[in-house]
Each structure stands twice: as C-alpha cells, then as structure tokens.
Amino acid sequence: MTSGVGQFIHLLLGTIALRPYVFLFFLAYLFGCSLQFGYKRALLFSVAGYLIAWGSEVSSINNGFPYGFYFYIQNTAGRELWVKGVPLMDSASYVFLAYASYSTALLAMSPILGRKRRFVVLPGAYFLLDTWKTRASVATRMLAALLFVCLDIIIDPVALRGDRWFLGKIYGYKYPGAYFGIPLSNFIGWLIVGYLMVWAFQGIDRMLEQKNSYCGRDRYGQGLPWRFAVGPVLYLSVVLFNMSVTFYIGEKNIGLADAFIMVPLASVFLLITRLQMKNADEAAIGLHLADFPHSFTGTDNE
Secondary structure, three states: OHHHHHHHHHHHHHHHHHOHHHHHHHHHHHHHHHHHOOHHHHHHHHHHHHHHHHHHHHHHHHHOOOOOOEEEOOOOEOOEOEEOOEEHHHHHHHHHHHHHHHHHHHHHHOOEEEEOEOOOOOOOEEEEOOOHHHHHOHHHHHHHHHHHHHHHHHHHHHHOOHHHOOOOOOEEEOOOEOEOEEOHHHHHHHHHHHHHHHHHHHHHHHHHHHOOHHHOHHHHHOOOOOHHHHHHHHHHHHHHHHHHHHHHOOOHHHHHHHHHHHHHHHHHHHHHHHHHHHOOOHHHHHHHHHHOOOOOOOOOEO
C-alpha cells in the first residue's frame, strides 16, 4: 500500500515537472473559478469535468467517437500519470479550458457595471451583472462551446507537433485531416464535449444554489471587482501561449491561420463588452442584485 502511494506521488510529481504550464493554468482556474463562482463549484467541476473529458478520450481512442480515431504514444509512461491510456494532464486541461470558455461567454452575455472609487488613486471597479437565467441559458452554453472549439483550433495543430517543443510527441491521428493534420471530426467532438462540460458546470452551479450553498462560505469572492475577468484572461493566456509556441517552432502558416481566427474574434468580443457596459442600467442592476444581493458588498462607490 505504501509502495503504491509512493509510486502515485512519484508519478504525480513527474507529471507536474513535465507539464508545469498545464498546472499553472489549472491553478489559475481554481483561483478564478473559486472567486467568481465559489470553491465548491470549482472542486466539483474539477472532478465532473475531468471525468467527462477522460471518458470522451477513452471512447475516441477505442471507438473513434467523438473526436475520430487517434492514439497516444506512451513515451513518458513511468514518468507521469496515465489513466487507462490517457495522460492525466491532457484530460485535466479540458477543465480549465471549459471554465475559461464559459466565463468568457458569460462576460459577453451580461451587462458590465463600471463604478468609480472614492479615492482618485484607486482604479475603477467593474462588476458583471449576470443572473441565474444568463448563467443557465442555452445561448451561454452554446457560445461557450464555440469558444471551446476555437481554443482547440489554436491548440491542436501545435500540440500535434509536440516533438518540436517541450510537450513531446504524445499523440497522433489514425486518419490525419486537412487542417494542418487535424481532422474535422476532432472539432465536432470538441463542440459536443464542450457543450456537455458547460452543461455539467451549469448543473453543479444550480444544484448548489438550490441547496443554499451559495449563501455560505462560497460567497467569499462576492464584492471583489474584476473577479469575473480571471476566466477571460486565462482564455487569452492559453491562446497567446500556444500562438507563441507556434511561431517559435517556425510554423508561420499555422500562426497566421490562428491570427486570422483570433484577431476578428477578439475585436468582436471587445465591441460586445463595450456595448454591454452601456447596458448596465438600473433594470440590469436590479435583476442582478435580486439573484446575487451581496455582489457589491464592501465596495467604495461614489
């Protein structure tokens, strides 16, 4: 038993050592999700999201659904954690990618309230005027799933070339596709799985709210301006990290394709957020405070 625990710890430490950037992103997820939604939701979704992602990968490498047939190359077996043929870090990454996509979608779907501080030296405070209806809506879920796919469009081509950077060659497709070796089925799979993962998060969110957990210790992030921004910043960080690696390994065509996708997307998103700041009227504030009455607690507003 002791030997088994020791081996697990050894492999876990090896996983962190081999993929430190993945765990930095995951820690950012735990921090941001806990602030914005509560630590109980962050922990429960870590488990639920991982199981959905891992199940989809096991299904695909064995049955070809939902991503199409692909395979993992276990070059690091004995050096990092693998779960039934799938590296732990890979399925875990789906969790923070889904959170970042959902948080970004929620930002685009909700009015944004800007308030000035009493002291000039302090920056303004911004609050997201989301509601339970917006959090649980199909529209938010679909937008999050599409943003989830956009992340994969950026990530997968450079990850497939992992032998040219510190990721290493860990997987390949049985039937390579037209998009820099990525088959269309992979993106369809990400859309399905992204939708399911966000749906699961919405279900966890609502379940805890109905059990009155939101009014307990989970409320500690309320009243903090910018807490809603961690998810979108994480989303942008993942994009910039992968695009930087893409250009670093000399894949200019992939990098230009990434820019062709992300620059218009970022421009539209900025335009939407500007419009949402104009939508923060008294009605929007009232609807938000009816669902989340402690949002502005502790703020110094004029």
